[in-house]
Amino acid sequence: MLISEFAKAAELPIDTIRFYIAKGLLKPDRSAKGGSNPYQIFKPEDVTAARMIRLQQTLGYSLGEILALNEEYRAGENSSERTIEVLQSQIERLEERRAALNAALSFLQGKVEWIKAGKPNEAPRLEDYQC
Amino acid sequence: MLISEFAKAAELPIDTIRFYIAKGLLKPDRSAKGGSNPYQIFKPEDVTAARMIRLQQTLGYSLGEILALNEEYRAGENSSERTIEVLQSQIERLEERRAALNAALSFLQGKVEWIKAGKPNEAPRLEDYQC
DNA sequence: TATAAGTGCGGAGTATAGTCCATGGTCAAG
DNA sequence: CTTGACCATGGACTATACTCCGCACTTATA
Numbered sequence: 001m002l003i004s005e006f007a008k009a010a011e012l013p014i015d016t017i018r019f020y021i022a023k024g025l026l027k028p029d030r031s032a033k034g035g036s037n038p039y040q041i042f043k044p045e046d047v048t049a050a051r052m053i054r055l056q057q058t059l060g061y062s063l064g065e066i067l068a069l070n071e072e073y074r075a076g077e078n079s080s081e082r083t084i085e086v087l088q089s090q091i092e093r094l095e096e097r098r099a100a101l102n103a104a105l106s107f108l109q110g111k112v113e114w115i116k117a118g119k120p121n122e123a124p125r126l127e128d129y130q131c
Numbered sequence: 132m133l134i135s136e137f138a139k140a141a142e143l144p145i146d147t148i149r150f151y152i153a154k155g156l157l158k159p160d161r162s163a164k165g166g167s168n169p170y171q172i173f174k175p176e177d178v179t180a181a182r183m184i185r186l187q188q189t190l191g192y193s194l195g196e197i198l199a200l201n202e203e204y205r206a207g208e209n210s211s212e213r214t215i216e217v218l219q220s221q222i223e224r225l226e227e228r229r230a231a232l233n234a235a236l237s238f239l240q241g242k243v244e245w246i247k248a249g250k251p252n253e254a255p256r257l258e259d260y261q262c
Numbered sequence: 263t264a265t266a267a268g269t270g271c272g273g274a275g276t277a278t279a280g281t282c283c284a285t286g287g288t289c290a291a292g
Numbered sequence: 293c294t295t296g297a298c299c300a301t302g303g304a305c306t307a308t309a310c311t312c313c314g315c316a317c318t319t320a321t322a
Contacts, residue, residue, distance in 0.1 A: 016310065037318095055231070057309095087242055105229070108221055111218055112222070115215055154279095170288080194279070281306070283305095285301085286301090287301105288299070292294090
């Protein structure tokens, strides 16, 4: 897969892909086909990797953190215990984020209920939700 | 409340507070006490507003979006129907975000299970989760 | 072999979100 | 009335994450 095809598959601009390559987040093969090809070749796994990067971004990680997490993950790949540790720490961080998100949702839903009920005395207060 | 006290209450650097004021995200009173005071005066509600901004940030909104959302909210404050519409759209966006987050969690937890189970043939694939 | 389309690379430019600093004004205590 | 702590403003600076541009090279097609 050449970069333009990969860009379509990953739904990312080519420039962004090159930026990720420069940052070390993506590592397409160079010179496949016996060294005659000067272009970067992408595998289907790279599409998954790109999707993972975007997912991690929406979860609030910077590209630097994503690189560190993914390298940490790769480093622990030969030890299942270490891999599980890495995954668990990522899961914990996501669970914290989910808790904050749920608190925000409760807060907003509480506001809706409060308005629908004809504004009884007390409006929901942000401080009452652990956001 | 003067800015240094507010900074402690909101747990934000003074410079960041000033930055938010410049962006229109916070609007402390100017010249309270009969115009004799040239300083910005913060109310407890401003602390709540600051917390809300940080919460919205962790949920992935940019300061520009937060400003727009909050102004939209204020604009609809005289109409409870409009207010509910605004809140509902914010709630929907948060629910989408929660769905993506839950998908990511399932994916990571699936990976842990897969490793713990001694790596049966199929690893969980990101594409199987709507992230 | 010309020509268009695609690729790689370096470097400049942009947007966002702060962060730091110098200057100068204000205020309360001594 | 001076001193020290606090405050406001403008402008410069930083980091992150792109985004765009120009140039040179490659490859497929006519």
